[in-house]
Amino acid sequence: MVKILAVDDRPENLLALEGVLSSPDYEVISLRSGEDALRYLLLEEIGDVAVILMDVQMPGLNGFETVGLIKQRERCQDIPVIFLTAISTSTEHVRRGYKAGSIDYLFKPIDPDLLRMKVAAFVELHRYYRKTIEQGDMLQKRATELEESNRRFAEADALLKHQKEKLETIVEERTRDLLLSNIRLRKSQERFKKMFMSSPCLISIRRATDLVYIDVNESWKQFTGFGEEAIGNDYNLLQLSLDPADHKALHEGKALRNVKVKYMTQSNEWRDGLLSTEMIDIEGDRCLLEVIVDVTEKVRYEKEMTRLSELNLIGEMAAGIAHEIRNPMTTIRGFLQLSQNAGGRMDKEHVEMMLDELDRANSIITEYLSLAKNKQSDIRPTSLTRLLDSLYPLIQAEAVMSGKHVQIEYGECPDVSLDEKEIRQLVLNISLNGLEAMGAGGTLTIRTEEEGPDVVLSIADEGEGISEDNLTKLGRPFFTTKEQGTGLGLAVCYSIAARHRATIRVDTGSRGTTFSVRFPAWRSA
Template sequence: MEQGVKILAVDDRYENLLALNSILASSHYDIISLQSGEEVLKYLLRESADHIAVILMDVQMPGLNGFDTVELIKQRKSCQDIPIIFLTALSTSIEHVLKGYHVGSIDYLFKPIHPELLRMKVDAFVKLHRYHQKIKFQSELLQTRALELEETNQRLAEAKKQLKEQNLLLEQWVEERTSELVDAHEKLMKSQEHFKKMFVSSPCLMAIRRLSDYTYIDVNESWKHFTGYGNEVLGTATNFLSMKLELGEDAKLDQIVRNYKIKYETKSKETRSALLSTEIIDIEDEKCLLQVAIDITENMRYETEMARLAQLNLVGEMAAGIAHEIRNPMTTIRGFLQLFRESNRKMEKEYIQIMLEELDRANDIITEYLSLAKNKRTHPQLEHLNRIIETLQPLIQAEAAMSGKHVYFHLEDSPQLSLDNKEIRQLILNMCINGLEAMESGGNLTVQTYVESNQVVLKISDEGGGINEEHLEKLGRPFFTTKDHGTGLGLAICYSIAARHHAPIQVETDRSGTTFYIRFGIPTS
């Protein structure tokens, strides 16, 4: 079917439209069936009139009749040239025929219509429509070509004028470029001289190799000093340095990298570390590979030693903390025993109770310290975090009520987690008590759980004065505390428990309070 050609058939009776469709059925055009004048007008407002070859209009229709509809159609400029054929079975008088021609039709057919006659008329209008479209297209094409030709002539005239001006500018440009090329050549020579000096005297290991066959063109003094190889490498493609990436795989020679940590073996079979960077450069119109390596062997040794010393320092701090915390109860017990020895007094029960309490205190400190161990055995089971919190809720609320503070729980539904019930209870209780102790009377503590990004989040917020910035990096360190009578082990234990559950702790703090986020991963089924 050819695109774009349409026949509008307008009749209020559906059977007449079926008859017209049957008579005019063709692959050369579309028949659009409409049942009222109003539908015709709406269609012409909605669709383009350029593809309508003819309108077959019934005269007698309810609402707008055929004559009134055609008058309205002809008022639109875009529809004035559409051929219209009136079809009627009633109005056969000459007055109606003349009225049809007067309102703008070009033919008037009476029903019953001869099928072949109607088909021939419609085919003629379709051919005429195509002919007009072709003429219209060719006319528009000719106008376009004329405009293009006129614009081309104008451009040629302007181009001729510009060409003359450009010839003058070109002569001036050639003179300026010649001078610039001379200057550029001098700068290039200086640049090459600078590069050569920098290459030779650089403390970095530097080598230049052809990219085509990886033969060495040049190596600098630092390369020779660190590797032990000399000029014997020049002109050869042997990979004298057995470079390994940090992950252990061989480094590709043409791989462009920036500060890649590598290991290389020297002529004396010593393994050293370096940061490798490579770049493709042009030397005398030939692609070459520039390899630059910074030897970091000594730096890594220093870093290892510094890390070892830092660990020893931490151990010393922890040992001092343990000694300080345990010395207090030991001093109390020693004082009582010394008193009884010197006075020959009989040991009274109340003093025995005090000494037992001091011993228990020392034992608790040791127990808490041992609970920091990462290799401590845990007994995880599938548990609902909310149920653990609910069992602690009365205890936390009672602790808050004694100090005139308030606790609010917002627990959303969440899946089961692999948890050690006893350890999680200790973590929640420690963090809630820390939050309560950080607030003045009347403060609010909020405990919340929710699911986010395949994690169950435990959020504990207080309205205290916040944590000083210089203390943030020390959070979780054993024996670090800002309390007057604290051991500094409570929060450290919380961090240790969280680490054993692979649950990272995030802290947000300001002057209006502190919030801890503990994120537990949801087990995959």
């Protein structure tokens, strides 16, 4: 019986071929690889093989390689081969298939009727060929081969014509896409140019290799005073004031974001700006896009506002000092006038009252002087636990007199570099404020703990908390909510913390307020 070899690594494809080519006139032999096909042709009788249906893409030996090996054997050279493929559809692959020795090259999915017709034709040709051999009619054999070759060349020509038309279509589409891309690129360049020229920021484009100016916008010329002479000029034309790290990053082409700089105008005037940079490609060249936002007027305005704020604070402090000191001075002056009217005689009680008023005025001045930044502090490594132990009786006595409680919780903490007298004042000020903020039965909790490289001292009360409006004013000199307070206690605490490089954080709510003082821990050299 006539045999048809179907070679494909996918079982489903072989099953499909068997179904399409099922016929009582011939037998379909399914093989899973090129190696199986070579083995079959080597070991089995090949005289009845009418045609080989060969898949192109297979693991191991592909279709081209398998057919090449088949055609090397003389007894297999005349077996017709039809390549079947769903992937290798290019003209190059088609040519390679014909060069390998195939007589046809079909693309999947394959028309079943067309395949049956082709296979039937080859089967008939095979039978006729065998019959011709048996009859010794060599002339008919050559004529059939010539006819088949002509048909093959005609099909190849038709295939090449189809591939040419397909290629022309692809070229046309690519050309159209390229034209559209060029149009979009021109529009993008026009938008960039408009933004570049009309931006209120100082924008310049510089060559990445040596930072020489390539182009600058109108704002750049207006603010710097330089004109077209800047183009091609030295990179340090504006004498930008950059720290070494930013200067190195600029030369290495790294992006900068809102770096504060000063730049020199043509009239030798220093102006303030915020510098940002980005590396860009312009027509294949690496360039540096440099943007400076001029903030000179903003800086001047902020400085003026700071100066006015300081003057206002000085006025408030002067008014507070005058108010606080005038009261005891008025009292003393009244008693002196009373003594003068009485012929210089003064009761001992009046003298003691005048001394109390003088002590009060001196206390106010002392607290005010504690705010001074240049106050000398005797800072040395000290244990917070020992310091709190010495203060506990004083705080406890104050709490007992008002029916309140004090609780101290010590954590494992290293020593802290501090001025013991100043920290005693800070702890007492915050603790007494906490006791005054609570009603009878409340508990003041003092806690120490180590957090990372810092030591934290927390003083928490159980009062009603601090209002948001008053919270923003904490630490301001002469701000107080007490009837007899001077408003300098917390201001002194903040000043002491600053001299110790410590920070004060306030957490407040309806259940109480916690003052947390964070000290850097002392480390031995």
